[in-house]
Amino acid sequence: xxxxxxxxxxxAHREPTPEMIEKQQLYREVxxxxxxxxxxxxxxxxxxxxxxLGIYSVMWSEHCSYKNSKPLLRRFPAEGPRVLQGPGEGxxxxxxxxxxxxxxxxxxxxxxxxxxxxxxxxxxxxxxIRDVFSMGARPVALLNSLRFGPLEQNRVxxxxxxxxxxxxxxxxxxxxxxxxxxxxxxxxxxxxxxVNAMCVGVLDHKDLQKGVASGIGNPVLYVGASTGRDGIxxxxxxxxxxxxxxxxxRPAVQAGDPFMEKLLLEACLELVNQGILIGVQDMGAxxxxxxxxxxxxxxxxxxxxxxxxxxxxxxxxxxxxxxxxESQERMLLVVEDGREREVKEVLDKWGLSSAVVGxxxxxxxxxxxxxxxIVADIPVHTLVDDxxxxxxxxxxxxxYRRFAGVRPEKQMDPIHxxxxxxxxxxxxxxxxxxxxxxxxxxxxxxxxxxxxxxDAAVIVLDGLDKALALSTDGNGRYVYLDPEQGGxxxxxxxxxxxxxxxxxxxxxxxCLNFGSPEKPEVFWQLEGAVNGMxxxxxxxxxxxxxxxxxxxxxTQGEPIYPTPVVGMVGLVESRKHxxxxxxxxxxxxxxxxxxxxxxxxxxxxxxxxxxxxxxxxPQLDLSKEKRLQKTVLEAIRQGWVTxxxxxxxxxxxxxxxxxxxxxxxxxxVELESDLDASVFLFSESQSRVLLSVSPDVAEEVGKLxxxxxxxxxxxxxxxxxKLTIRLNGSTAVELTVxxxxxxxxxxxxxxxxxxxxx
Amino acid sequence: MRFAVPxxxxxxxxxxxxxxxxxxxxxPVDPVWHLEGKLDDYDAVILPGGFSYGDYLRSGSLAxxxxxxxxxxxxxxxGKWVIGICNGFQILLExxxxxxxxxxxxHLQFRCDIQKLRVENDRLPFTQDYGREExxxxxxxxxxxxxxxxxxTLSRLEQNGQVVFRYxxxxxxxxxxxxxxxxxxxGNVLGMMPHPERAVHAWMGSADGAKLFTSMLHDxxxxxxx
Numbered sequence: 001x002x003x004x005x006x007x008x009x010x011x012a013h014r015e016p017t018p019e020m021i022e023k024q025q026l027y028r029e030v031x032x033x034x035x036x037x038x039x040x041x042x043x044x045x046x047x048x049x050x051x052x053l054g055i056y057s058v059m060w061s062e063h064c065s066y067k068n069s070k071p072l073l074r075r076f077p078a079e080g081p082r083v084l085q086g087p088g089e090g091x092x093x094x095x096x097x098x099x100x101x102x103x104x105x106x107x108x109x110x111x112x113x114x115x116x117x118x119x120x121x122x123x124x125x126x127x128x129i130r131d132v133f134s135m136g137a138r139p140v141a142l143l144n145s146l147r148f149g150p151l152e153q154n155r156v157x158x159x160x161x162x163x164x165x166x167x168x169x170x171x172x173x174x175x176x177x178x179x180x181x182x183x184x185x186x187x188x189x190x191x192x193x194x195v196n197a198m199c200v201g202v203l204d205h206k207d208l209q210k211g212v213a214s215g216i217g218n219p220v221l222y223v224g225a226s227t228g229r230d231g232i233x234x235x236x237x238x239x240x241x242x243x244x245x246x247x248x249x250r251p252a253v254q255a256g257d258p259f260m261e262k263l264l265l266e267a268c269l270e271l272v273n274q275g276i277l278i279g280v281q282d283m284g285a286x287x288x289x290x291x292x293x294x295x296x297x298x299x300x301x302x303x304x305x306x307x308x309x310x311x312x313x314x315x316x317x318x319x320x321x322x323x324x325x326e327s328q329e330r331m332l333l334v335v336e337d338g339r340e341r342e343v344k345e346v347l348d349k350w351g352l353s354s355a356v357v358g359x360x361x362x363x364x365x366x367x368x369x370x371x372x373x374i375v376a377d378i379p380v381h382t383l384v385d386d387x388x389x390x391x392x393x394x395x396x397x398x399x400y401r402r403f404a405g406v407r408p409e410k411q412m413d414p415i416h417x418x419x420x421x422x423x424x425x426x427x428x429x430x431x432x433x434x435x436x437x438x439x440x441x442x443x444x445x446x447x448x449x450x451x452x453x454x455d456a457a458v459i460v461l462d463g464l465d466k467a468l469a470l471s472t473d474g475n476g477r478y479v480y481l482d483p484e485q486g487g488x489x490x491x492x493x494x495x496x497x498x499x500x501x502x503x504x505x506x507x508x509x510x511c512l513n514f515g516s517p518e519k520p521e522v523f524w525q526l527e528g529a530v531n532g533m534x535x536x537x538x539x540x541x542x543x544x545x546x547x548x549x550x551x552x553x554x555t556q557g558e559p560i561y562p563t564p565v566v567g568m569v570g571l572v573e574s575r576k577h578x579x580x581x582x583x584x585x586x587x588x589x590x591x592x593x594x595x596x597x598x599x600x601x602x603x604x605x606x607x608x609x610x611x612x613x614x615x616x617x618p619q620l621d622l623s624k625e626k627r628l629q630k631t632v633l634e635a636i637r638q639g640w641v642t643x644x645x646x647x648x649x650x651x652x653x654x655x656x657x658x659x660x661x662x663x664x665x666x667x668x669v670e671l672e673s674d675l676d677a678s679v680f681l682f683s684e685s686q687s688r689v690l691l692s693v694s695p696d697v698a699e700e701v702g703k704l705x706x707x708x709x710x711x712x713x714x715x716x717x718x719x720x721x722k723l724t725i726r727l728n729g730s731t732a733v734e735l736t737v738x739x740x741x742x743x744x745x746x747x748x749x750x751x752x753x754x755x756x757x758x
Numbered sequence: 759m760r761f762a763v764p765x766x767x768x769x770x771x772x773x774x775x776x777x778x779x780x781x782x783x784x785x786p787v788d789p790v791w792h793l794e795g796k797l798d799d800y801d802a803v804i805l806p807g808g809f810s811y812g813d814y815l816r817s818g819s820l821a822x823x824x825x826x827x828x829x830x831x832x833x834x835x836x837g838k839w840v841i842g843i844c845n846g847f848q849i850l851l852e853x854x855x856x857x858x859x860x861x862x863x864x865h866l867q868f869r870c871d872i873q874k875l876r877v878e879n880d881r882l883p884f885t886q887d888y889g890r891e892e893x894x895x896x897x898x899x900x901x902x903x904x905x906x907x908x909x910x911t912l913s914r915l916e917q918n919g920q921v922v923f924r925y926x927x928x929x930x931x932x933x934x935x936x937x938x939x940x941x942x943x944x945g946n947v948l949g950m951m952p953h954p955e956r957a958v959h960a961w962m963g964s965a966d967g968a969k970l971f972t973s974m975l976h977d978x979x980x981x982x983x984x
Contacts, residue, residue, distance in 0.1 A: 165867070168867075172868055173813075175808060258812075259768050259814070438870055439868045439870070442870055443899060443953070443956050443963075446955065446958075462777075575961065
């Protein structure tokens with residue numbers, strides 16, 4: 001049957017006709033190119049009507065189709081002995097033994113957060129939680145990775161404060177602990193902040209669900225909040241650059257209701273428990289359209305949807321609006337024919353409205369009915385499998401060549417290392433994030449064993465000795481200076497973080513935040529980063545089981561720093577291996593594992609002192625990295641380690657300070673090196689970890705490190721009220737832990753409470 | 759000794775309270791759905807934290823009208839032990855089982871931390887295992903914990919020993935007289951913002967909440983069922 005091409009009903013009067021769409025090139029307005037429009041016509045054998053055009057536009061947006069990044073994403077290793085579910089579903093799943101799996105995914109909500117930070121960030125959290133429980137998993141932890149401009153700016157403080165409040169609001173109400181993450185500030189994110197949210201869940205293998213519509217004649221159930229006009233074209237909006245007109249897109253940002261989400265979560269898990277569901281998928285980006293089309297495509301079936309049955313909170317909504325609405329807290333279920341009653345009982349208990357909105361068909365067509373007329377009739381695979389794939393090529397940017405010869409350590413101003421340490425500790429990138437995480441309920445569910453503020457958060461599993469270590473990591477500066485190195489470092493550092501907590505890294509999810517892939521220099525960054533990440537994932541045996549791509553992160557034509565964010569999951573074999581970064585015991589020996597080189601390109605020191613970055617980032621040797629991680633994990637499992645801290649932003653000086661602040665005690669550190677004190681203390685050389693161990697096992701740890709070919713240096717002992725660092729006998733730093741703590745703890749609260757006359 | 763944990767739509771510390779009772783006391787404890795009106799089979803009721811009914815309007819203001827509250831009123835009346843933790847405290851205030859009201863934290867932000875407290879009254883069935891003026895650490899996690907009551911009520915609370923827990927160090931929410939928890943005049947209904955159920959094992963960061971549960975069991979053993 002041909003969909004209604006005439007404009008008989010009153011609503012459609014406002015909509016352009018197929019002829020107008022083609023002649024006036026209206027497809028451009030919804031983000032389709034001329035070539036893509038021709039493909040649509042080819043698939044349909046006729047020009048699309050307005051509703052169909054809208055469906056194609058969202059399904060073929062970068063956000064839903066990954067058309068720019070698909071060829072690159074295939075380079076990620078997605079397989080491994082533990083992988084239960086790779087990319088392609090709501091979230092990936094990795095076996096953790098005892099018949100259980102960890103399910104996790106990270107996703108961006110950057111553009112919504114740039115125009116409406118509270119709701120933008122909140123609904124980002126809501127979406128990722130649904131992705132995880134739609135797999136049948138009980139969400140047990142949230143993390144987030146945030147990037148904002150410099151806090152000196154009014155607007156940035158507003159965006160940052162509201163985004164944090166939005167994340168807090170949503171996660172706190174649903175009752176999932178927000179246990180970790182990271183926040184960085186740089187002017188490249190000023191107009192285009194990054195809000196990436198990660199959710200981690202746990203399930204029994206038998207409960208793993210899929211977003212699939214199968215079983216001809218089975219009913220399709222709509223559950224949750226009713227549909228309004230909010231968030232229409234959110235997916236398309238997410239796939240274009242931000243401009244000064246982006247404020248007008250505020251209506252494309254949805255409003256969240258975490259209470260509804262909590263009910264939906266409990267109801268869905270109850271249905272999973274009863275084994276009633278055939279398929280379940282969240283109505284996220286591109287709403288009803290994307291969820292239903294993807295479920296039918298995955299089931300190799302078709303679907304008939306009756307829009308009149310869709311619960312609506314506004315009157316007079318057009319098919320276009322109902323299909324593309326991104327109203328939050330809605331799920332689409334496919335259940336066995338005849339069991340609708342059982343499902344309804346559960347939903348009624350939780351006070352959720354539901355409706356049968358369609359049926360699974362065998363004709364592989366996606367047919368939409370509205371007021372008795374067919375308003376869209378599309379071969380379902382053309383929406384999902386036949387989405388365009390763009391093979392772009394990159395070009396090495398001019399800055400990369402220019403930076404090749406820069407030696408940051410040669411350009412150092414003669415700043416005393418103690419002064420430098422004070423300034424680096426006060427940098428909001430390095431400073432304590434307590435201001436952020438104390439707004440997140442990080443202890444609900446009573447499973448948080450390591451709270452935010454250490455290298456990785458640790459969550460224990462009920463009734464088991466095992467635990468999960470979780471971390472997110474990204475370093476836009478390194479990736480900007482060298483995408484391949486930077487990408488590899490993001491994976492290596494997040495793995496190092498979970499290792500320092502006592503865990504074996506088992507898999508990652510990633511969020512690729514980049515500028516416009518249409519720019520060859522940006523595509524070059526994307527490709528390099530993916531290559532670097534892939535190589536690191538292979539070496540460290542951490543498959544990529546899911547993730548998200550966020551492109552077009554630009555303002556006024558200026559891209560953000562290329563920022564791939566890695567969400568790493570590690571498995572702690574036994575709770576007694578759980579380790580934190582704080583020093584525990586006076587008299588403990590401090591061991592520095594790894595080697596320090598003159599590597600200050602893209603470092604926190606360079607940014608803080610010079611206000612800009614240049615040169616090359618630290619170089620990562622994956623084989624060294626792997627041997628380092630092995631050494632640390634073995635030492636922890638032997639019970640030798642009282643604290644372990646990864647050396648990252650700010651280098652050894654910051655790592656020592658953080659361990660001292662956390663442990664509320666100082667140390668005497670004696671270093672020897674040919675390097676200048678500031679270079680040695682602030683170098684961000686990779687594959688280094690600071691351990692504290694009892695003096696009587698220090699030798700054992702040294703032997704273990706030697707057996708793995710990892711350099712291990714005794715650099716001092718824990719104790720006293722001061723952190724004293726001497727290099728080649730002369731004092732570089734001598735500060736009380738109280739002073740260090742005041743600087744480190746005070747930076748962000750001070751920045752967020754500027755004088756009112758400012 | 760049998761515990762009931764009423765579960766409202768939006769409760770999210772119900773499971774934690776149930777786990778704490780089981781792990782600390784190894785006593786029977788049941789979740790009770792908000793539509794149940796009777797709690798006759800139970801010796802103690804714990805109203806858990808969370809966001810009952812989304813906490814729309816005001817925290818706890820909708821929950822007080824739910825059927826299970828009939829059972830809670832009855833339990834309080836009969837002298838059974840009733841504890842409201844966080845949202846549970848807010849509900850007890852809205853229900854009039856405790857005096858005063860809750861305001862938004864003075865800094866307007868949600869605050870989650872492990873907070874130092876002082877046990878101000880260690881002669882209650884909820885606190886008898888604590889030492890006199892013992893300083894303890896319990897997690898807090900709330901946006902509306904800024905307890906308020908008028909001066910007359912406050913002086914009555916202070917005189918009767920109804921202030922059970924007080925914040926030490928920085929007051930995390932601006933509450934009157936640093937109040938973190940209060941009890942009714944009869945001494946059987948306790949409301950507190952801190953979460954004892956989140957501090958029952960050392961790995962949680964503090965195990966100081968365990969004594970609140972053991973106190974009740976000791977009292978029940980000494981004085982029999984209420």
